[in-house]
Amino acid sequence: MNDPSPRRTYLDVDDRRRQLLDAAVEVMVHDGVAALSLRSVAQRAGVAHRVVSYAFGSKADLVTALLERESGLLTRRLWAEPLAPLPLGDAVAAALHTFVAELRRERVRHERLAELTAMARSSEALAGAARAETEAVRGEIERLVEAWIASRGGVLTAPTATLVAVVHAAAEGLAAWWLATGDDDHVDDVIRVFAAGLAAFERA
Incomplete structure (x- = not known):
């Protein structure tokens, strides 16, 4: 008598979507964003x-x-650590060093996410998702800045929203520059120069 055929594994909708998104990440990381399609994800996941x-x-x-x-997962990793209760420049410099260390840990994944975000921004159908990603990053930075203000009890010389925008712009620029160059010889100097400029935001 023949052995019975192996039973198929049936997943609920949420588990199936997670499985397929994991497969999509593998396609994106190994084959590039251009290779991403329903068919390539199906092949990677081993499903129809x-x-x-x-x-x-x-x-x-x-x-x-x-x-x-x-973007949600990587944003939480990039901005997981609270700003240290140090002078503003030192606190942000420490956060940016942690930020670069996380970029370094999963460089290809961050490169692909940046590519995917750029593609989304140029697509009318996907622009909303790209804007949501930007707002999520800004929200994480705002949370950290507000917690730092509370811990220091200091007074900023500019609105909190301005400082959040400056840190956000610096982080985006730093990420784009480092992912493009991998220049570890100068990353400390880049962060130090930026951090020095933040001293003006904190009232003595």
């Missing part, structure tokens, strides 16, 4: 194309879900 179509409906919906998950 219709399974991915049922879970996400379209490539735009897949990319939106992927961007939301990956």
